[in-house]
Amino acid sequence: MKRIAVLASGRGSNFQALIDAIGAGTLPARCAGLVTDNPQAYAITRAKKAGIPVTVVDYSGCAGKDEYEAALLEAMDRCNADLFVLAGYMRILGAGIVSHFKGRIINIHPALLPSFAGLHAQRQAIDYGVKVSGCTVHFVDEGMDTGPIIIQRPVPVCDGDDEDSLAGRILIEEHLALPEAVKLFCEERLMVCGRAVHILPP
Ligand code: GAR
Numbered sequence: 001m002k003r004i005a006v007l008a009s010g011r012g013s014n015f016q017a018l019i020d021a022i023g024a025g026t027l028p029a030r031c032a033g034l035v036t037d038n039p040q041a042y043a044i045t046r047a048k049k050a051g052i053p054v055t056v057v058d059y060s061g062c063a064g065k066d067e068y069e070a071a072l073l074e075a076m077d078r079c080n081a082d083l084f085v086l087a088g089y090m091r092i093l094g095a096g097i098v099s100h101f102k103g104r105i106i107n108i109h110p111a112l113l114p115s116f117a118g119l120h121a122q123r124q125a126i127d128y129g130v131k132v133s134g135c136t137v138h139f140v141d142e143g144m145d146t147g148p149i150i151i152q153r154p155v156p157v158c159d160g161d162d163e164d165s166l167a168g169r170i171l172i173e174e175h176l177a178l179p180e181a182v183k184l185f186c187e188e189r190l191m192v193c194g195r196a197v198h199i200l201p202p
Pocket residue numbers: 008009010011012013014015087088089090108109110118119120121171174
């Protein structure tokens with residue numbers, strides 16, 4: 001069974017979706033650890049409840065980005081995971097980490113990439129006036145939200161939506177998309193050809 005580790009910075013509802021899917025037997029994986037940059041993250045409470053080891057790499061305790069990245073890489077290495085899942089991890093991973101774990105890091109983003117990369121994706125979608133947004137699970141490369149796309153789920157933008165209402169509706173789809181993408185990885189059913197990710201039959 002594959003070992004996954006999760007990086008999360010805050011609430012951790014996507015992390016919870018993975019814990020629940022593993023618990024329900026629908027995701028054939030073992031969660032080997034949570035790594036967080038935020039000592040206050042609610043994700044830590046979720047991990048403790050599920051008996052998952054937690055490592056906090058506190059950015060403010062580091063002398064700068066290089067020291068933080070070195071500590072983060074060490075923490076990730078110690079998880080001994082096949083796959084690292086960024087589930088609301090709100091920093092950009094350095095190129096050193098991305099190349100060290102090449103093809104073994106995925107991220108969930110609350111928009112249909114390549115639209116609305118970066119922070120506040122739901123607000124960007126509202127401000128732009130799109131009629132459809134959604135979520136994307138993708139492999140992480142050196143860019144910001146630019147790696148090959150594994151799964152997308154669309155969500156309509158309704159009249160009267162604000163950032164919060166849209167974010168809430170997108171989150172429901174995130175909780176389906178992320179366990180599904182992790183499952184495909186764990187079943188070795190993802191084949192990356194350039195930008196395209198082919199999903200192999202079971
Ligand atoms: C999710 O909407 C996730 O897609 C987003 O942060 C939220 C975390 O929620 N991630 C990003 O915006 C990354 N750029 P959660 O902590 O409840 O899973």
